[in-house]
Structures are given as structure tokens and as C-alpha cells.
Amino acid sequence: MRKVFLSAIHWHHSRTLVVQDRPMHIDALYAGKPAPFGPRGAPSSIRKTPRDSLTVYTHGTAEDEQGNKKLHGGPEKVLHHFSLASYATLREHFPEVDFARGSIGENLTVPGMHDDAIYIGDVWQLGEVQVQVSAPRAPCNKISHRYGVKNLDRFVGSAGITGWYYRVITPGQIKVGDAVRRLSRETDTVSVQALMRCVYNKTDTESARRYAQLAVLDDEWREKCERVASRQT
Numbered sequence: 001m002r003k004v005f006l007s008a009i010h011w012h013h014s015r016t017l018v019v020q021d022r023p024m025h026i027d028a029l030y031a032g033k034p035a036p037f038g039p040r041g042a043p044s045s046i047r048k049t050p051r052d053s054l055t056v057y058t059h060g061t062a063e064d065e066q067g068n069k070k071l072h073g074g075p076e077k078v079l080h081h082f083s084l085a086s087y088a089t090l091r092e093h094f095p096e097v098d099f100a101r102g103s104i105g106e107n108l109t110v111p112g113m114h115d116d117a118i119y120i121g122d123v124w125q126l127g128e129v130q131v132q133v134s135a136p137r138a139p140c141n142k143i144s145h146r147y148g149v150k151n152l153d154r155f156v157g158s159a160g161i162t163g164w165y166y167r168v169i170t171p172g173q174i175k176v177g178d179a180v181r182r183l184s185r186e187t188d189t190v191s192v193q194a195l196m197r198c199v200y201n202k203t204d205t206e207s208a209r210r211y212a213q214l215a216v217l218d219d220e221w222r223e224k225c226e227r228v229a230s231r232q233t
Helices: 084-093 142-147 152-159 192-201 205-211 219-229
Strands: 005-007 018-020 028-031 035-037 042-044 049-051 053-056 079-081 123-126 129-136 164-170 172-175 179-184
Touching: 028 053, 084 152, 129 172, 129 192, 129 219, 142 152, 152 192, 192 205, 192 219, 205 219
Parallel strands: none
Antiparallel strands: 005 018, 028 049, 035 042, 053 172, 079 164, 123 129, 123 179, 129 164
């Protein structure tokens, strides 16, 4: 019997599933240590190097550290996943810039996974590690400094191609080449891309009001949606 893998599409109120014929695997893993970065020399780990494996705990990984622990890391932001397709979008809009894989600060890439098809609350199996999508990555000016492109962080946020964070359900080790599969999806949820665009662009008050009611959102992103919903149109 042929094994199939599941993915899905945009905002929904039921468990809409699409059969995916091609299995998915971890393409690359990255980790880094804090180092002076940007015009002020603030500590940052946005520059990471390839790793064959990562040891994943519920509070972080053994190999990766954060420069600013107030904004990065912790149990809600253990791993940052960035889409390979988003690198293609960046190259299309900024062809003069070298957007190398692993250069935006992510911990892993998996071909076939993108912000518009990943939903808050999705539970995924990454090798022996089980994770849950917790929130989009909120873009900061370090992205602009990383590539020397003014306001690149604003483009990434507005386009909804920030990538997403995982919280860890089952710790363990993940390795390059490990199989990736989705285990479950919440009934009422929103895609990472739709949520990011709504909060960042601040124009869709109706969607923001709807998203703010989702139980799957954490307090931080619920409050962001509530602020957008309260704006005068």
C-alpha cells in the first residue's frame, strides 16, 4: 500500500485535508551562538551554521542559543522553521541580494512546507521529535541588517513569509534526512501567513476580530489581533 502524507489549505472551519503523494524530509538544520551583530553590535544568533543534527528539549536545543532571550527562545519558540519557497520570493523581489539557505536565522528547512499551508496548532513529527506550531516569527530589523536591505523586515512581515515557531511536545534528536509528517490539525485555526499578514498590515479588522476568538492562539497573538480589530476603519 502506498503511504501518503497530508497537507492543507488556508482558513477553514473543518478538517479539510489534501493528499500529498511526496513524503517530506528535513533538508537542513542550523544552529548558532550569540555574537555582536548590526550597527550597535548587539548580541544575535541570526548567523547560524549547518548541523547534521539538533538535540531538542522543551525549552530549547543543546546546539542553538539566543542573543536576546526576551524576544527569542523559550518554550514557545524552541525551533524556527523558514520556508525554502520564501527564499525564492526574496530572490525574485531583490535579485541583487544573496539569500543563501540558512541565512535568515532559521533552525530547519523542509521542502514543501510554506507559511500559507502551515496552521497555528498543527502537530508535526520531525524524526523522533513531536512539535506544535505556536506562532509566526515576528520580523525585526536584524533581518534588514543581515542582508543590507533597508526595510526588508517590513517586506517579509507584509508578505507573511516570516516562518514559524514550534513548541516541543516530545523532546529528542532531529537529523538531516529525518521524515516529516503532520499528525493533527485544530478544527478552527488560521494559517501562519494569514495571521502574520493580518497583524502586520493592520487593515483587515474583520479577520483580526475572527482570529482573536481562536482558542489556538496564544495570549501574545490574540492581543495583537485585538489591537488590529479595534482600529477605526
